[in-house]
Every structure is written in C-alpha cells, then in structure tokens.
Amino acid sequence: MKMLWVLALKEIRDGLRNRWIAAAIILLGALALALSLLGSAPTGSVKASDLDITVISLSSLSVYLIPLIALMLSFDSLVGEFERGTMMLLLTYPVARWQVIMGKFLGHVSILFIAIAAGYGGAIIIMTVFSGGSLDGWQAYVAMMMSSIVLGAVFIALGYLVSVLVKERATAAGTAIGLWLVFVVIYDLLLFGALLLDKDQLINQQLFSVLMLISPTDSYRIFNLSLFEGVSNAAGIAGIASEAGMSAALLLGVMSLWIVAPLLMTLVIFQRREL
Amino acid sequence: MVNLKSASEVISLQSVHKAYANETVLHDINLSIQSGECIVLVGHNGAGKTSLIKMMLGLTRPTSGSIEVLGRAPAFSAIVAQRLALGYLPESVAFYEAMTGHEVLSFYAQLKGSSKAECKKLLDLVGLGDAAKRRVGTYSKGMRQRLGLAQAMLGNPQLLFLDEPTTGLDPVLRQHFYELIDDLQKEGATSIISSHALHEVESRASRFVILKKGIVVACGTLDELYQQAVLPVRVKVSVTPGEASRVVERMGSAASITDVNNQSFHLSCLMDEKMSLIRHISSLGDVVQDMQIMPPRLDELYSHFMNGDGPS
Incomplete structure (x- = not known):
C-alpha cells in the first residue's frame, strides 16, 4: 500500500507542478458557477429548486467535459514513460507492475477528485454565500459530484488501455480523442438513429434500456437526471429510471465495470510487455 | 580479484537465446558471474550488450534457455523484493523532467526503502548537492548521468548494472565516476558494465565478455584474452x-x-x-x-x- 501512495503522490505532485490541477479546478469551477447563475433564472413553473436545475445543466455538460479531462490525464501516462525510458528504470525498482498501474490510477483519480471537489464544490459554496441561494436538494448535487468522479475514473482506465496498447504518444492522443467521440457522441447518435429507423419496433423498451445502460456516459446521465425526484421532475423525465428497473446501485455497478474491465486488460497487457 | 571466502554465483545464464519478431539479438549465451566480480561487456552498437543487461534485470525474458539472478529467474514481477539488491544505470538515462534532482532521488529512494539521509549523502557524493533543488529538465548530460549513478547506488546494491556509464562525461568526471564505482566494489558489490571505452575499464575489469552480433566471441580475464588471441x-x-x-x-x-x-x-x-x-x-x-x-x-x-x- 505504501508503494501505491508513493507512486500516486508522484502523479499528484506532477499534476500540481504543471498546473494541471489548477487549470481543471478553474475550468470546472467557472462552469459550475456560470450554470448555477443561469439556473437561478427560471422560476416557479416547474417548482424546481435552483440546485436541481444546476444539477441538470452541469451533469449534461460534465458528461462531455469529465471524460475529456480524464483522458487527457491518462492517455500519455504509460506510452509516455515507455517512450522516454523512465518506465524501464522504474521497473528495475522493487515495485510490481500492477502497483505501477494502480499507483497511477490512485494518483489520477485523486487529481480528478481534487478538481471536482474544489471546482464544483467551491462554486456551490460561493453561490450560497454570495447570492443566498438555498441548499435544498444538495444531495443530488453531491451525488452528481461523486458520480462525476466515477465517470472520470472510467475514462482514466480507458485512457490507460489506449496508452498500453499503442506504440507512440501521438497515436495515443488520436485514439483517446476517437474514444471520447465514440462514448460521448457517436454511440448516442447511433442509438437514436437506430430508434428512428426502427419502424418494426425491433428495439423494445427493455433492449433500449440495456443499450443505454451499457454505455458509461448514458449510465451517468440517467443516474443524475432521474434518481432524485426534484431533478427528474425538473428534467421532465420523472420516474423513467425506476420504470426501466434501473437503480442507483445498478447504474454505479455498470460504471464500476467500465473501470474494472479496462484496468484489468491494461494490467494483463502490461504484465506481458517487454521493455 | 574475487574474494574466495564469499565467492558465490550471483548470475548464471545457460544457453540463453533471445529473438524478437525477425531477428536474433542474443545467441546461446552461457555465462556465470561470481560475487565481487567486475564484468565488462564489450561490443559494437547492437551487439546485444543492452539486451543482455535488460534480461538480467528482468525487463525482458529469454526466448529460450534459463537465467538466474541471485538464485531466481529475474523475469517480470515475480519476486519484487529481489530487486532491492539491484542498481541500474541505463544508457542515456531519462528522468521525470518536471521534478527536481532531489525529488527524483527521493522518489526512487522511497521505492527502495532508503532513508532521506542517504539521498542527501548520495547527492553530495555525486556532486549534485548544489543543484538538488533545480528541475532535472535544466540538467546537463553530465549531471543527469551523475543523478543516474546516484539512483543506481541507492540502498547499497549487491549487483550494479551500468550501461555505457561514461558516455557524455568529461575526463575529470569519468575519473570521479569510476572512483565512486570502485568504492562500491570494495564493499563487495558485483558490477556489470557495458562500455566502448576499453582503456577506462581495463584495470577494473575482472573479466571481459566480448559480444558480436549476439554471440559471445570471447570471455575471460585480460591475460586469457591475450593468450586466446595469439597477437x-x-x-x-x-x-x-x-x-x-x-x-x-x-x-x-x-x-x-x-x-x-x-x-x-x-x-x-x-x-x-x-x-x-x-x-x-x-x-x-x-x-x-x-x-x-x-x-x-x-x-x-x-x-x-x-x-x-x-x-x-
């Protein structure tokens, strides 16, 4: 365990050193602040608290932004060390290969945690202190922060898989962008396209739920938009998650699988890799 | 050269063969290294010196044949603690550029379980005490090489692997460099050095291993080699x-x-x-x-x- 922290702290220090963490905090904080200011504008008609509105808009944007941040953190972390030659030296030290991967993972998730906690958390504190907004529905907001970290962890793990598979950093960068497009844009487009073309109704509700569920980004959306009553009322999709039999545990479970599977594959490939 | 009391085999290679997709880099290598020896690997670029060292370090594994380092197969992460006894200075060593010299060394020290005091001592020993707070990115080739030696010396390794250790060092530094290695040697460390600069290592080597296209063409003490060569x-x-x-x-x-x-x-x-x-x-x-x-x-x-x- 001590080894893991030594390796993780190195990544965190790198993140602080190259202003990565600072940039992410500012980006996420500014976004959350802007959206919660916008969220204060609509009133009355749907009887949503300001925070619920913020959760809707912020999670809709996070689903694009968090994967991007996570991939940027991780795509380089293995192939970069292979290329520079630092990995070779590291592996002659008394660390196991799984410790190298898990140490990096711990470090990168911590960076994301710091960025999200400070960015999103800071924004909401600023809002309540300075504009006197209510904290009703804070549970949904905290749940959004937590699930954002989980979503980020998914893409950190996917980034490692890319990083261990490719031979050059440039390829890793390209592949990471492709991965982001697929998970965040293309998959949903294909799904809705198929639904539109599906005149014979081959895709029933159950199949559709499954198709939604297997995508980590869609799981994240459903988790944030439909699990809390206030939010789902405001989003106009009240109750669809429970109707489709999706519980918070199931949704988080799916996302966890998306963390574990790429990490395991990365470990297996890395374990066999010759330097 | 070899202290008979403690002499024991620390590295043994038996008909080791290493091939990548389309080329053989090492061919039928048999080598036995006793503790306290200073082995110098000699050969052209691409003769297999680095491949041989990497294999002893467990970074790669032989395609066939068997290799034992300190009594165990070194390949991959089988026994992590075994690597506590190894020190390695790669050819053209690379570090995390954004960290300072001190941070780099203490990172490696933590992985090896060495103390902060030892870090400081080593930095002073290699003459980087004053530059310790500077980023490694600003270091010259010679400074990197010295930092590389410092990390290789962490935890008083039993086995020291030095791949072309003096390339890019000026003559004064080279001298100093070898003095440091000599000190380790006196404490009983076994070292494996690959080198082009034969005259530098001539007096230090207990044995030379001459590699050519992945084959050991000669192996022995200097005298033995002269006898073999019939020059x-x-x-x-x-x-x-x-x-x-x-x-x-x-x-x-x-x-x-x-x-x-x-x-x-x-x-x-x-x-x-x-x-x-x-x-x-x-x-x-x-x-x-x-x-x-x-x-x-x-x-x-x-x-x-x-x-x-x-x-x-």
Whole structure:
C-alpha cells in the first residue's frame, strides 16, 4: 500500500507542478458557477429548486467535459514513460507492475477528485454565500459530484488501455480523442438513429434500456437526471429510471465495470510487455 | 580479484537465446558471474550488450534457455523484493523532467526503502548537492548521468548494472565516476558494465565478455584474452647508424621484420617466441643500441575479436 501512495503522490505532485490541477479546478469551477447563475433564472413553473436545475445543466455538460479531462490525464501516462525510458528504470525498482498501474490510477483519480471537489464544490459554496441561494436538494448535487468522479475514473482506465496498447504518444492522443467521440457522441447518435429507423419496433423498451445502460456516459446521465425526484421532475423525465428497473446501485455497478474491465486488460497487457 | 571466502554465483545464464519478431539479438549465451566480480561487456552498437543487461534485470525474458539472478529467474514481477539488491544505470538515462534532482532521488529512494539521509549523502557524493533543488529538465548530460549513478547506488546494491556509464562525461568526471564505482566494489558489490571505452575499464575489469552480433566471441580475464588471441608482440630495435640492414641479415628468418631504415627496424613475433628472440638480439653485441618491446594493445585485442578472425 505504501508503494501505491508513493507512486500516486508522484502523479499528484506532477499534476500540481504543471498546473494541471489548477487549470481543471478553474475550468470546472467557472462552469459550475456560470450554470448555477443561469439556473437561478427560471422560476416557479416547474417548482424546481435552483440546485436541481444546476444539477441538470452541469451533469449534461460534465458528461462531455469529465471524460475529456480524464483522458487527457491518462492517455500519455504509460506510452509516455515507455517512450522516454523512465518506465524501464522504474521497473528495475522493487515495485510490481500492477502497483505501477494502480499507483497511477490512485494518483489520477485523486487529481480528478481534487478538481471536482474544489471546482464544483467551491462554486456551490460561493453561490450560497454570495447570492443566498438555498441548499435544498444538495444531495443530488453531491451525488452528481461523486458520480462525476466515477465517470472520470472510467475514462482514466480507458485512457490507460489506449496508452498500453499503442506504440507512440501521438497515436495515443488520436485514439483517446476517437474514444471520447465514440462514448460521448457517436454511440448516442447511433442509438437514436437506430430508434428512428426502427419502424418494426425491433428495439423494445427493455433492449433500449440495456443499450443505454451499457454505455458509461448514458449510465451517468440517467443516474443524475432521474434518481432524485426534484431533478427528474425538473428534467421532465420523472420516474423513467425506476420504470426501466434501473437503480442507483445498478447504474454505479455498470460504471464500476467500465473501470474494472479496462484496468484489468491494461494490467494483463502490461504484465506481458517487454521493455 | 574475487574474494574466495564469499565467492558465490550471483548470475548464471545457460544457453540463453533471445529473438524478437525477425531477428536474433542474443545467441546461446552461457555465462556465470561470481560475487565481487567486475564484468565488462564489450561490443559494437547492437551487439546485444543492452539486451543482455535488460534480461538480467528482468525487463525482458529469454526466448529460450534459463537465467538466474541471485538464485531466481529475474523475469517480470515475480519476486519484487529481489530487486532491492539491484542498481541500474541505463544508457542515456531519462528522468521525470518536471521534478527536481532531489525529488527524483527521493522518489526512487522511497521505492527502495532508503532513508532521506542517504539521498542527501548520495547527492553530495555525486556532486549534485548544489543543484538538488533545480528541475532535472535544466540538467546537463553530465549531471543527469551523475543523478543516474546516484539512483543506481541507492540502498547499497549487491549487483550494479551500468550501461555505457561514461558516455557524455568529461575526463575529470569519468575519473570521479569510476572512483565512486570502485568504492562500491570494495564493499563487495558485483558490477556489470557495458562500455566502448576499453582503456577506462581495463584495470577494473575482472573479466571481459566480448559480444558480436549476439554471440559471445570471447570471455575471460585480460591475460586469457591475450593468450586466446595469439597477437604478435612487436619489438623496435635501434642499431648503430648504417648497420640496420646488416643486423637484419643476421636475424635470419626468426621473425618477420618490417620498417627497416638506416638505424632501426621493427620485429614482430608471437608471445612465446619473445624471450628467445630477445636473447638472440642481445647476443648481437654493441651494434644494438636500444630495444623497445611493445605488447599488443587493448584495441588491437578488441579489433582482433571484432574482425572475425577470433574463435567463434
């Protein structure tokens, strides 16, 4: 365990050193602040608290932004060390290969945690202190922060898989962008396209739920938009998650699988890799 | 050189073969290294020196054959603690550029369980005490190499692998560098050094391993190699001016004679003919004014093995 922290702290220090963490905090904080200011504008008609509105808009944007941040953190972390030659030296030290991967993972998730906690958390504190907004529905907001970290962890793990598979950093960068497009844009487009073309109704509700569920980004959306009553009322999709039999545990479970599977594959490939 | 009391085998390779997709980089390597030895790997670029070192470090595994380091197969992460006893300085060492020298060294020290005090001591030892707070990105080649040596020395390793350790160092630094290695050696460390600069390591090496295209063409102490190579000894004989050709005639066909001029000529003969030849020359009397014996040099030995006329 001590080894893991030594390796993780190195990544965190790198993140602080190259202003990565600072940039992410500012980006996420500014976004959350802007959206919660916008969220204060609509009133009355749907009887949503300001925070619920913020959760809707912020999670809709996070689903694009968090994967991007996570991939940027991780795509380089293995192939970069292979290329520079630092990995070779590291592996002659008394660390196991799984410790190298898990140490990096711990470090990168911590960076994301710091960025999200400070960015999103800071924004909401600023809002309540300075504009006197209510904290009703804070549970949904905290749940959004937590699930954002989980979503980020998914893409950190996917980034490692890319990083261990490719031979050059440039390829890793390209592949990471492709991965982001697929998970965040293309998959949903294909799904809705198929639904539109599906005149014979081959895709029933159950199949559709499954198709939604297997995508980590869609799981994240459903988790944030439909699990809390206030939010789902405001989003106009009240109750669809429970109707489709999706519980918070199931949704988080799916996302966890998306963390574990790429990490395991990365470990297996890395374990066999010759330097 | 080898301390007999504690001499034991620390590395053993048996018919080790290493091939990548389309080329063989190491071919049938058999090698046994005893503790306390200083092995120097010699060979052209691409002869397999680095491949051999990486395999001993467990970064790669042999395609066939067996390898044992400190009694265990080193490949991959099988026994992590075994690597506590290893120190490695890679060829053109790379570090995390954004960290300071001190941070880099203490990162590695933590992984090896070494103390902060040891870090500081090593930084001072390699002369980086003043630059410790600077980012490694700003270091010169020589400073990186010294930082590389410092990290290799963490935790007093039993086995020290140095891949081309002195490339890019100026002569003064080289000297200092080898003094540091000598100190470790005195404490009983075994070192495996790959090098082009033969004259630097000549006096340190307990044995040379000469590699050529992945094959060990020669292995042994310097004396053994000279014996194997059967290189000629050259003798320069100076005689009274004008007498050279007459003396050459009197030499007969005992040795091959070259470079005859007015007052000197060169002779070359095999090592075991040397003494009789010298006796013969001294029997010639006063005409012989001086005699210089030139034993074969290290680079002649090297090119002998590298040019393919050695046993393979």
